[in-house]
Amino acid sequence: MPDNMSLREKLDLTAANKRLIDADGPLHPVTAKQRDLWYKIELAYTSGSLDGGPLSLLDTEMALRYGLSVEGRRVHELFETAGHGEAFEYVLKSARSGDPPPLAEAARHIHFLIFHRSKRAEAGNFRRGAAASPIPGHVPPEPSRIAPLMSEMSERFAAARTAAGPLELAAFAHQGIMRAQPFAAGSPRVARLLMNMALIGGGLDPVSIRPELREEYLEAVRSSLDQEEDYGTPFFAFLLDEELKSQEFRMRMLHIIEDPEPSGRAETP
Secondary structure (H helix, E strand, O other): OOOOOOHHHHHHHHHHHHHHHHHOOOOOHHHHHHHHHHHHHHHHHHHHHHOOOOOOHHHHHHHHHOOOOOOOOOHHHHHHHHHHHHHHHHHHHHHHOOOOOOHHHHHHHHHHHHHOOOOOOOOOOOOOOOOOOOOOOOOOOOHHHHHHHHHHHHHHHHHHOOOOOHHHHHHHHHHHHHHHOOOOOOHHHHHHHHHHHHHHHOOOOOOOOOHHHHHHHHHHHHOOOOOOOOOOOHHHHHHHHHHHHHHHHHHHHOOOOOOOOOOOOOOOO
16 A cells, blocks of 8 residues: 555545455355454454553463463453453444444443453443543543533434445544543443444444554544544544555455565464
8 A cells, every 4th residue: 555645545445445355255154253253352452452451462362262261361351351352242243233223322332341340330331530541631521521422422423324434433433432531441442342333334344453553543543632523634544544454454365465475464263
């Protein structure tokens, strides 16, 4: 992907890639199941790592694929990894249903699934106190504003579904959660899963943000938080680049394009 491509050219490339992938036909059920498992592991690992989690990719695979505990890891870390896997399965089912739940409801259920073993009192509940934001300089709204903000966000998201593309919806969902930080802990993980729910629901590939991109990712989020629209912001551009990477990875898997050099990603399980 040339570095000098415009936003419009990248969006056109995303659409062209989708046509190529769709033309290849549906995956064999066994292959599709393996792909979903790979994303389940990959997203649990990368999302946890972005938030400072200590589990390696291998630790995450052992926990999610085999249900094995990992020596030297705290129980809550393994619980939250397992919960993230459950939340991703919920995201897949909701996105593929064609009728996903309201955004606020989905956010609360995703949070519950991630934390119902490790933080039972907080799981699925909007925060009642102040929240620390991972974005330097960002002060989340007061707790009394969370429920109205999430309700408004749900209404705007539902209204936009008929006109906006999946990348715009994904950016809107992600940035809305990052602005509000509606949960005492774990809001960024919820934001990324909602983002992927919008992408999958629109027929695009899930986006996995690798931990080595953490600073670039957070800067894109930070510099876009005050924007009234999420289309065309630095975060939208970052998300678009990551979606193109996901599409290219899938096209290499399908041998639609060849990859003469190592991709830098883990192999599918």
